[in-house]
Amino acid sequence: MSTSRLDLLQAFDGLLEPARFKDYGPNGLQVEGKSAVRRIVSGVTASLALIEAAVAAEADAIFVHHGLFWRGQSGTVTGWMKQRLALLLRHDINLYAYHLPLDAHPTLGNNAQLGLQLGLVGAGQFGDSALGFLGQRADGGQFDSAVALAAHIENKLNRAVTLVPGAGAAIKKIAWCTGGAQGYFEAAIAAGADAFITGEISEPQAHYARECGVAFIACGHHASERYGAPAVAAHVAAQLGLEHRFIDIDNPA
Ligand SMILES: [Zn+2]
Numbered sequence: 566m567s568t569s570r571l572d573l574l575q576a577f578d579g580l581l582e583p584a585r586f587k588d589y590g591p592n593g594l595q596v597e598g599k600s601a602v603r604r605i606v607s608g609v610t611a612s613l614a615l616i617e618a619a620v621a622a623e624a625d626a627i628f629v630h631h632g633l634f635w636r637g638q639s640g641t642v643t644g645w646m647k648q649r650l651a652l653l654l655r656h657d658i659n660l661y662a663y664h665l666p667l668d669a670h671p672t673l674g675n676n677a678q679l680g681l682q683l684g685l686v687g688a689g690q691f692g693d694s695a696l697g698f699l700g701q702r703a704d705g706g707q708f709d710s711a712v713a714l715a716a717h718i719e720n721k722l723n724r725a726v727t728l729v730p731g732a733g734a735a736i737k738k739i740a741w742c743t744g745g746a747q748g749y750f751e752a753a754i755a756a757g758a759d760a761f762i763t764g765e766i767s768e769p770q771a772h773y774a775r776e777c778g779v780a781f782i783a784c785g786h787h788a789s790e791r792y793g794a795p796a797v798a799a800h801v802a803a804q805l806g807l808e809h810r811f812i813d814i815d816n817p818a
Contacts, residue, residue, distance in 0.1 A: 566806030567603040570594070570659050573626060576801045580673070581666035586694065588665045590635040596650065598659035602626045604808040607798035609790050609816070611660055613645065616652045618812045624658060628798040630675065630790050632662025667793045668743055669696055673800055675743040678792030683721050683762075685739055692752035697742040699756050708736040711780035714760055722788045729771045732778030736760045743789040747781075754779050764789040765818075787816035 568576075574594050583592035595611075606624040608615040610631040619627045633649060642650055653660055668675045676698045680687055687698035701707075708714040711730040718726050740758035742749045745765045753761040754777045761779060764786035774781040795811035802809035 567601045567625075568805045568807060570598065570600050570602055570626075573602050573605075573659070573801070573805065573807075574661065576805060577628070577661055577663065577797070580797060580801065581663050581670055583663060583666045586665040586669070590632055590662070590664060592663045592666055593661065594659060595632045595634060595662045596653050596658075596660035598653065599625055599657040602659060602807065605798050605802055605810075607794040607809065607811045608814060609787055609794060610814070611649065611662060612814055613649050613652065614814045615812060616649055616658070618814070619658060620652065620656050622810060622812070624810075626659040626661060627653075628661045628663075628794055628801075630662070630664060630667050630794050632660065632664070634662075663797075665694065665696065667797060668790075669694070670793070670797065673793065673796040675790045675793035676741060678796050679741060679743050679762075679789055682792055683718060683741075685741065689756075691740065691756040692742065692746075692749040697740055697746070697749050697753060697756075699738070699740045699753070699758060701737055701739055708760075710734075711736060711760055711782070714739070714780065715782055718762065718782060718784050722784055724785055724788050726785070727766050727783040729766070729774035729781040731760065731774050731780040734759070734778075736780065743793075744786050747783070750774075750779075750781060762789075785816075786818050 602625040606619040607628040686703045687700040691697040715728040736759045740753035741762040746763040766783035
């Protein structure tokens with residue numbers, strides 16, 4: 566089975582509704598490739614390594630969370646940009662990228678899918694564009710401490726996390742937002758969370774955690790955003806009868 570580049574774009578747009586978001590880069594088809602698509606490769610970032618892997622997999626389209634184009638770039642096609650674009654164009658591969666719309670999708674997005682991995686369910690949203698999820702353990706239980714929650718996340722994501730324990734009390738209400746969402750910590754505190762999970766930490770969050778008694782856990786930008794792209798791509802591939810494979814390019818960040 567194959568579909569057209571445009572039908573695939575419409576399927577992604579219909580699911581992710583990019584028009585609802587003010588984003589840092591263009592969502593949708595970022596690089597136009599061949600008109601017929603049979604095989605999709607999904608990944609977190611449109612890095613050279615992912616594009617090379619997609620070429621090896623004979624993909625017609627790549628679907629990612631982090632595309633090539635962001636506000637504030639120089640706008641020149643030089644260095645790494647030239648290399649990535651040249652490889653895409655040489656192999657006529659379509660590049661679809663969805664940033665905030667992929668974080669936000671209520672069931673297939675990065676936040677929902679990270680929650681699923683960690684055994685958490687969202688009961689509400691918080692923060693800018695309501696991107697943050699606020700919920701608790703799916704089994705209704707609690708973690709005895711921030712250390713216990715951090716150990717649980719390390720076990721599920723198979724990587725070390727950075728923990729700044731808050732007050733040291735039991736953790737029931739948990740807020741999370743994938744990627745570089747450390748700026749959401751204050752909104753999570755205001756929303757009454759006992760702990761906040763995101764990908765990265767910056768200097769101020771350690772102080773907020775200590776001073777407000779709310780635990781902060783950074784579990785990796787890449788690690789926290791590995792689940793939305795394959796969930797959406799698999800969903801759309803099944804809908805359109807296409808082949809799909811997720812390719813994880815490891816990243817220590
Ligand atoms: Zn990200």
